[in-house]
Amino acid sequence: MQLPSRVKLVDVGPRDGLQNEKQPVPAAVKVELVHRLQAAGLKEIEVTSFVSPKWVPQMADNAEVMAGIRRQPGVRYSVLTPNLKGFEAALGSKPDEIVVFGAASEAFSQKNINCSIAESIERFAPVVEAARAKGIHVRGAISTAVGCPYEGEIAPERVELVARLMKQIGVQHVGVADTIGVGTPRRVQAAMEAALKHYGLDDVSGHFHDTYAQALPNTLACLEMGVWQFDSSVAGLGGCPYAKGATGNVATEDVVFMLNGLGISTGIDLDKLVDAGQYISEQLGRKPNSRVATAILNKRAG
Numbered sequence: 001m002q003l004p005s006r007v008k009l010v011d012v013g014p015r016d017g018l019q020n021e022k023q024p025v026p027a028a029v030k031v032e033l034v035h036r037l038q039a040a041g042l043k044e045i046e047v048t049s050f051v052s053p054k055w056v057p058q059m060a061d062n063a064e065v066m067a068g069i070r071r072q073p074g075v076r077y078s079v080l081t082p083n084l085k086g087f088e089a090a091l092g093s094k095p096d097e098i099v100v101f102g103a104a105s106e107a108f109s110q111k112n113i114n115c116s117i118a119e120s121i122e123r124f125a126p127v128v129e130a131a132r133a134k135g136i137h138v139r140g141a142i143s144t145a146v147g148c149p150y151e152g153e154i155a156p157e158r159v160e161l162v163a164r165l166m167k168q169i170g171v172q173h174v175g176v177a178d179t180i181g182v183g184t185p186r187r188v189q190a191a192m193e194a195a196l197k198h199y200g201l202d203d204v205s206g207h208f209h210d211t212y213a214q215a216l217p218n219t220l221a222c223l224e225m226g227v228w229q230f231d232s233s234v235a236g237l238g239g240c241p242y243a244k245g246a247t248g249n250v251a252t253e254d255v256v257f258m259l260n261g262l263g264i265s266t267g268i269d270l271d272k273l274v275d276a277g278q279y280i281s282e283q284l285g286r287k288p289n290s291r292v293a294t295a296i297l298n299k300r301a302g
Contacts (some may be wrong), residue, residue, distance in 0.1 A: 004228035006197065006265040010044040010205070011037050011252050013280065014065075015080060017237025019049065019058050020213065021284065027061040029283050032067035036071050036276035037234060041268040042252075046099065046231075050090040066093035073223075087127045097137040100124040104158040104191075105148035112143070117162060125169040132170055140171035141207065144193040147182035160194035167198045174199055175231060178218065181211025185221035192222055198233030205229035208250050210236065212254060215250035216258055223262075230255065235277030236289030251290030253277055271296070 014033050018025050030048070037045055047069065053060035062079065069077065078097035081087040087098060102120050103109040109117050131138050143160045148154055154286075163174050176195050178188060188206070195204050206222045207230070208215035219230055233249035256268050274296050277288040286296060 002226070003223050003262060003264060004226060006267075007223070008044060008229045009042065009252060009255060009261055009266055009268065009289065010046060010078070010229070010231045011042050011234055012046040012087045012207075012231045012249060013037070013234040013237045015046040015048050015059070015278075016231075016249060017233040017235075019056050019057055020069065020238065023112055023284070025058065027064045027068060027234065028147070029280070030061070030065045033234070033276065033280050034065075034069050034077075036272070036279055038075050040272035040276055041266070042273075043074055043267065044076050046076070046078045046080070047058030047095075048190070049082075050086035050142075051082055053062075053081065056178050059126060062090070064091055066095070076137075081127055081131075083123050084130065086125050087130055091134075095136065097139055098127070098131050099139045100182060101141045101143060102162050103143045103148075104154050105144040107150035108144045108148045111150065117165075121162075121165045121169060124166075124171070126298065128170045132172075137173075139173045139175065140166040140170050141177050142166075142173045142195065143177045143179040145176045145179055145183075145195075146178050146187045147177060147178055154191075156190045156194035159191045160197050163195040163198040173203045173205065173229075175205040175207045175267050177207035177231075178215075180207055183208065183218055185217050188218040189221050189225060192227060196225075201226050201228075205231060207231040210248065216254060218259070219250065219255060223264075235281050235293060236271065237280065248289055251277070251293065253292040253296075254287070254291040257292040 048062040048065050049059045076096040078092050079095040080099045081090050128138050145159045176191050208218045232252040232255045234252045236248040236251035238248045274293045277293050281288040
C-alpha cells in the first residue's frame with residue numbers, strides 16, 4: 001500500500017474550533033493562536049468566518065483578527081464566506097482562500113443555512129466567480145458526507161451530486177466532511193470515491209470528527225487511497241451547533257503523532273503544536289481534547 005510521503009494539514013481551530021464557544025474569546029487570543037500555529041509549522045490556517053454576527057457572534061471580530069495577524073510567507077490564511085455579502089466584507093482582510101460550505105443532506109442544509117442544496121449552490125456561484133476573478137483560491141466543504149443528525153446515513157451519490165455542482169460553479173477543491181463523526185473507514189472511502197469522480201486526488205481533503213473515535217482510522221483509510229490533505233483542529237477544538245452531541249474535530253496533535261509514526265512528513269513541530277493547544281485550552285479554562293497532547297503534557301509534568 002503506497003501511502004503519501006507528505007501530508008498537508010489545514011488547522012481549522014481558530015474558525016471551526018472556536019465558533020461555537022459560548023464565552024467570547026478575545027480577538028487578541030485568536031491572533032495569538034494563529035501565531036502559535038504558524039510557529040509550529042502549519043502552512044494552512046482557517047482563521048475566521050464572515051457570517052452575520054447574529055448567527056455566529058463569536059466571529060464578529062473577523063476583520064480585527066485578520067488585521068492582527070503577522071502574516072508569514074508560505075502560509076495560506078483562509079476564511080469562510082457563505083454568501084456574496086460575506087465575501088465582500090472579507091475582501092478588505094485580503095484572505096488567501098475562501099471557503100464555501102454545502103451539505104450532502106437536504107435536511108441539514110435547511111437547518112444549517114436555511115435553504116436547499118440547489119439553492120445553496122446558486123448562492124455560492126457569484127461568490128466563487130468573484131473570488132476567482134480576484135485570484136483568490138476557492139475551497140468547498142461537503143458537510144454531512146456520511147451521516148446526518150436528521151436524515152441518518154447519507155448515500156455516496158449525494159456527495160457525488162454536491163461535488164459535481166461545486167465543480168460546475170468553479171470551486172477548486174472539495175473537503176469531504178464527516179460532520180457528526182459517524183463515519184467508519186469503508187463508508188468514508190465510499191464518500192471520498194464519490195468526490196473523486198469530479199475532483200483529482202490533489203484537490204480533495206478529509207475533515208473528520210471524533211465523536212465515535214473513528215477520526216484517525218478514517219484518516220488512515222483515506223491515506224490508503226492516496227488522499228494527502230486533511231483538516232484538523234488544535235486541541236480538538238470545536239463541534240457542530242446543528243449536530244447534537246457531536247464532539248470536536250480530530251485533534252491536530254493526534255493526527256501529527258500518527259503521521260510521524262507512519263514516516264509521513266507534515267513539517268509540523270509536535271512539541272510547539274502541543275504548546276499552542278495548551279495555550280488556547282487554558283484561555284478557555286479546560287484541558288486539551290487531544291489524547292496525544294494529554295500524554296505529552298503528563299510526561300513533561302512527570
